Amino acid sequence: MIVLFNKPYNVLTKFTDDQGRATLADYIDIPRVYAAGRLDMDSEGLLLLTDNGKLNHELTDPENKAYKTYVVQVDGIPTKAQLRELAQGVMLKDGMTLPAKVKRIPYPKWLWEREKPIRVRQNQPTSFIQLKIKEGRNRQVRRMTAAVGIPTLRLIRTHIGDYHIADLKPGQYRVVK
Known part of the structure; x- marks a missing residue:
């Protein structure tokens, strides 16, 4: 059995927490x-x-090489050079990332309101990119976008391989056999 879950913002990816989160x-x-x-x-x-x-x-095996797809709201509007850098791989403290598939996308019409709004700077626009990666390093997407000068403001994973959140709202899940 596989459970597809749309994890809301501010929820831990485990079943217990001694701090009440x-x-x-x-x-x-x-x-x-x-x-x-x-x-x-x-x-x-x-x-x-x-x-x-x-x-x-x-x-979860890295050898599986399934793409994970993210919709990323970034601080600023990425240049072609920044997108190219993400696509070629980015040097992080723990080494070079694998190349990513990346493109600018319009505001996603399906996007839900978040419990805690992102920070917005008055004179700085935000924009969205779609980023597909095969790795799963700690906070990788956030570190990649920051390294090229477009910090992540909001990060939503939409696909893992052939699995996708489809119409699941935050907090909802679906069981697939």
């Missing part, structure tokens, strides 16, 4: 499922969960 247990009432991968507390969107250890390994 929101967790997966606040949204998912299916016993013995575990997150296949993670999303940071301040990131939103698709999270896969499963009750099958072998499947969990397949979903």
Whole structure:
């Protein structure tokens, strides 16, 4: 079994927390499922969960090479050079990233309001890009956009391989066999 979950902003990607923060247990009432991968507390969107250890390994194994697709609201309007740099790979403190697939996109019509709005600077526009990567380093998308000069303001994962959030609203999940 695979559970597709649209993880809301400010929710931990685990089922327990001794500090009283929101967790997966606040949204998912299916016993013995575990997150296949993670999303940071301040990131939103698709999270896969499963009750099958072998499947969990397949979903999270870097050798799987499934693209993860993100809609990213960035501070500023990216230049062609910045997009090209993301596409070629970015040097981070932990080494060069693999090349990404990236493009500017219009404001997503399906995008929901976030519980806590992003910070907005009066004289600085924001824009959206779609970024597809095969890696899963810690805070990778945020570090990549910051490295090229367009910091991430909001990060929503929409796809993991062939799985996508489709019409799931934040906090909703769907079970697929």
